[in-house]
Amino acid sequence: MRTIRQTGKALATKTVSAGQLLDASLAAIDADVVRGGSTYTHIDRSAAREAASSSDAFRDRGYVPSALAGVPVSVKDLFDVKGQVTTAGSRILRGAAPAVRDAAAVARLREAGAVFVGRTNMSEFAFSGLGLNPHYGTPLNPFDPSRLAGGSSSGAATSVALGHVAAALGTDTGGSVRIPAAFCGLVSFKPTARRVPLDGAVPLSTSFDSIGPIARSVDCCTLIDRVVSGQALDTTPRPLTGLRFGVTSDYVSDDLDETVSTAFNRAISMLRRAGASVERFAFPELHEVAGHLPLAGITAAQAWAWHREHVASHAEGYDPRVLTRLRIGEGRGAADYIDLLAARERFVRDARTRLASFDAWLMPTVAIVPPVIAGVEHDDEAFFAVNAKVLRNPSVVNFMDGCALTLPCHNEGELPVGLSICGPALADASILSIARSVEALLRASVPVVAA
Secondary structure (H helix, E strand, O other): OOOHHHHHHHHHOOOOHHHHHEEEEHHHHHHHHHHHOOEEOOHHHHHHHHHHHHHHHOOOOOOOOOOOOOOEEEEEEOOOOOOOOOOOOOOOOOOOOOOOOOOEEEEEEHHHEEEEEEEEOHHHHHOOOOOOOOOOOOEEEEOOOOOOOOOOOOOHHHHHHHOOOOEEEEEOOOOOOOOHEEEEEEEEEEHHHHHHOOOOOOOOOOOOOOEEEEEOHHHHHHHHHHHHHOOOOOOOOOOOOOOOEEEEOOOOOOOOHHHHHHHHHHHHHHHHHHOOOOOOOOOOHHHHHHOOOHHHHHHHHHHHHEEEEEHHHHHOEEEEEEEHHHHHHHHHHHHHHHHHHEEEEEEEEHHHHHOOOOEEEEEOOOOOOOOOHHHHHOOOHHHHHHHHHHHHHHHHHHHHHOOOEEEEEEOOOOOOEEEEEEEEEOOHHHHHHHHHHHHHHHHHHHOOOOO
């Protein structure tokens, strides 16, 4: 599958039609299913074909609402799509009534002319960074099927990496679009949470939930963000010469996998050679936050508020590991919860102060390469340890109410590694602008290969 702009150009020149794109997408999905793939929880072929046909008819009449018109996209299975059941990767919601309206972000994509191919698989209720799902199967990493694709937006990433769609819509509470993008050699953008409405999406944590794309380029992510946020940001590439990047050895650089460390340091060296300033700085508050685990505490408390009635009547239907994490919130007292919210507010202020002198903060998106499935699938202790390690770096951005984009920075033949370009709240335009320039540098200097 091409990038969004490449696809749009092919549609504009009549090289291909939306109907033909959809046929190719569905054929690729069918081939993946035959191979045992678990990328989707639901494919609505008739609705997709109707949308593609309408797109072609509108284009013939000169109506092209956006760069997404006629472009195949996938939607994570926690977004409402009118007429479909939203299961959020769970078994307990299979019998729920179909949605009566689209989620706000889905409605905006539909108005932009995107063709919805299917609902993508995910960690149940988005409560894991690994992507394992005992109900619908576990999407496999396209680089190495023995490894995980990452979560919670696991199927979203594989739908793009396998060429089914040009882009996928996911959610990110602690790294859920950036982790699978990094593990699958893709690009993903987590915007400032308040910029994209969450209406019609099954919540995990109202403090941290955000909506973002997974795609093949920064430009693709920018196009999706423009539609779902309703904001046309100026993302003109910024010259790397003179940019100030911050890198911290505190917390996010602890205990890195050797492959991750090598790829990250190589990217830093490239940026320095390109004229950017990369400076080490201290960020001791990261260890303070980690010691109190406020992100996990806030997420579990807010998730429990939504899940408690479902747990009371259908506890046996949950993934036991998800249920274990949810029950952390059950025991969270009101005073403790208020303390956690206050700690979060302090950290947001501290982070803004620490990052004030930099154009962006750089970190490895995930501290390790994609984990081997066999190492965590049947071992609870290993699962929770690896899950915490995978969530560690990206969740910091959610906790500081920031925005971040991950780019692949691995060499050909290496397992995928993501480079994160991070900023504080509402620095989205700047982060996307910088990411365009960093992407160009990496692609010119490093033969990065997506599956």
